[in-house]
Amino acid sequence: MRLFMVRHGETAWNREGRLQGQRDIPLDETGLRQAELTAGRFRGFPLDAVLSSPLRRAEATGRRIFEAAECESFVTDPGFMEIHHGDWEGMTVREIAQKDASLLEEWHSCPERVRMPGPGGETLADVQRRAVSALDRAMPNSGKDALLVTHGAVLKVLICHFLDVPLSYYWRLRIPNCGVSCVEFRDGMPRVALLSDVGHLREGRGNFLS
Numbered sequence: 001m002r003l004f005m006v007r008h009g010e011t012a013w014n015r016e017g018r019l020q021g022q023r024d025i026p027l028d029e030t031g032l033r034q035a036e037l038t039a040g041r042f043r044g045f046p047l048d049a050v051l052s053s054p055l056r057r058a059e060a061t062g063r064r065i066f067e068a069a070e071c072e073s074f075v076t077d078p079g080f081m082e083i084h085h086g087d088w089e090g091m092t093v094r095e096i097a098q099k100d101a102s103l104l105e106e107w108h109s110c111p112e113r114v115r116m117p118g119p120g121g122e123t124l125a126d127v128q129r130r131a132v133s134a135l136d137r138a139m140p141n142s143g144k145d146a147l148l149v150t151h152g153a154v155l156k157v158l159i160c161h162f163l164d165v166p167l168s169y170y171w172r173l174r175i176p177n178c179g180v181s182c183v184e185f186r187d188g189m190p191r192v193a194l195l196s197d198v199g200h201l202r203e204g205r206g207n208f209l210s
Contacts, residue, residue: 002193003139004042004147005155005181006065008057009034014177017092020151021085022120026056034178034201035061039068041180041200041207048144049073051135053080053151061178062149069147079134082151086121112167124167128157155181162190 009031013020027035038061047069052062054076066074088096096104100117107114115123131154140146150158152175160167162183175181179196 001143001185002145003135003183003185004047004145005158005183006038006061006147006149007152007155007175007177007179008053008055008061008149009038010177011057013090018090019085019088019092019096020057021083021089021116022055022081023089024056027060031057031177032060035064037200038178038180039064042147043068043207045069045208046145047071047147048140048142049075049138049146051080051138051146051148052076053082053149053154054078055081055151058149058151062147065147065149071147073140075138077134077138079130079137080148080150080154083124083127083153084116084120084122086116087118088116108171110168111170124153124157124170127153128161128167131158132161159192159195162192 009027011020011025011031012028013025015028042065048071050062050066050069050071050073052059052074059076062074093104103114103117112124115121155175156170156173157167159173159181160169175196176198178201179198180194181192181196182194184191184193
């Protein structure tokens with residue numbers, strides 16, 4: 001069994017460098033195009049289910065993949081939502097540096113120690129717990145391949161979980177918009193077989209059935 005994992009397409013706030021967190025920002029024109037190209041990579045591919053964050057940027061990306069794949073089940077779960085950045089949501093890094101320089105420095109050096117400031121702010125451990133729980137709820141039991149569309153922080157903490165590495169590795173992972181990763185499950189052990197591949201966005205690469 002394989003779990004494919006895809007980050008949503010680009011938004012205007014991605015372009016502006018604004019922390020989106022759980023703000024429900026839609027895909028922009030580039031993001032819609034990225035979603036279509038990613039859907040093309042899974043066209044006709046047999047998937048037991050497409051799982052998604054309910055935030056629009058993820059759900060819109062997931063719906064396009066769902067419509068292209070050979071798949072009958074589309075499931076959203078709030079456990080796959082992006083990290084809640086608290087008071088930082090909607091701000092650029094430059095703006096945050098002017099307001100919370102010491103906390104921002106700790107976030108970039110020791111992210112596993114930081115709780116996002118303000119109401120609703122989460123830690124990476126919070127995100128990892130709810131994302132893993134959501135996978136346990138939503139993953140089909142058929143043993144067939146599934147696909148998850150979610151957000152950058154969620155993907156990073158899930159990859160740390162599958163690799164059994166600490167959350168201090170967070171910044172060692174780069175997850176571009178519509179990057180495709182894949183985890184294989186054999187004998188109960190997860191193996192990361194593909195990480196943040198974006199070849200389909202640059203080269204018009206054929207789909208996984210090619």
